Amino acid sequence: MSNSCGACVSLCGGKGKATFHDGIWKNNPIAVQVLGICSALAVTNRLANALVMGLALIFVCMGSNLIVSSLRKAIPHRIRMIAEVVIIATFVIVFDQILKAFYWDMSKQLGPYVGLIITNCIPMGRAEAFALQNGPSLSLLDGFANGLGYAAVLAVIGFIRELLGTGAILGHQVLSAEWYTPNQVMILAPGAFLVLGFLIALSQAIKAPVQEVKK
């Protein structure tokens, strides 16, 4: 009991807090590092799709970070990347199988994008940059924070695209069809680029309001 509390305190204060803040905001995988864009653009035409995809990435990042970190002293340096991919792929396939068995419609809508998390830069980047250097509990937190950072951006994009593109949120009509004409562009790929671009600009503006180049 006291042990887990100790771990919790060390996670919540200092390094843990910084790790969490890094993943969610300061180094957000999408808004700052601009990783995982492919899926962020492809599956965000519906909020529900975006949420499930975010969930998948949280699951995969936490799992792969935990295992890679636990094995970090055992993994031979020369094959560490391929070992990371194998571990990531295992978690992705398990998630995909569960989706296919119990949420078939969702699985069909997400198409190949769940499987493509294997090649997503985020789990791989976290394993390589963080889990190999840090302990399991901190790595688990890092995986969670980065997954959540990705999921949050996807959720916002999904929310905006579904609302403007269909006038609905999670399938419930909120903008009446009587006065709102759904904007098809939002459902198609260009809408995703637009929303993501504005979102990144906004987050940059909040982070560094006046940082003009002075000559």
Added chain:
Amino acid sequence: MKNNVYTLVFAAVLGTVCAIVLAVPSVMLEPYRRANMEADKVRNILGVLGVPVEKNASSQQLLDSFRSVVKEEKRGTLSLYRYLQDGETMAVAVPFSGPGVWGPVEGFLSLSPDLRTIRGITFHKHEETPGLGGEIATESFRKRFIGKTLESVSGKAGIRIRPPGSPLADNEIHAITGATMTCNKVEVMLTAVIQRIKEERNENVK
């Protein structure tokens, strides 16, 4: 040398462990996945046959209603799905497939019991360009087929897809603007299946 052996052993162990971890859910979830795939196909057939289905029906419900009202039969090279209600055929669905512009196109054609008139059509699998060829899957395009005959007045089998605006015969429909290639491919695959339907029909008459 020692290093290499360790690397190999590590790779082998990691690979084996991951394979086992993957095998468990794969085997356990297989029946669910198979039922879902089956239900997916069944949903398309029920839809095109016009069988009333609950909107949020589960895979099992779909399979049950399929088994109770649809009879599958083989006729030569064709497999037909017959929608029976009180022993009477309401409609017949025929699968068709063929190459599209970007990938294979698959669908079902629903026909009247005498196999002469189209009741409906679905394209459940296609990779055509969204917004152009992809429009074949929209209701507004699929509706154009309803009530069309399988052959022209002179008896030539096949559906013809004509440029928008042109006058239409009983076996002709209007194409989608900007999707000429897809429409041509659809015309070819439909004409092929209709040809086979016609042959089967003639055999049966004999």
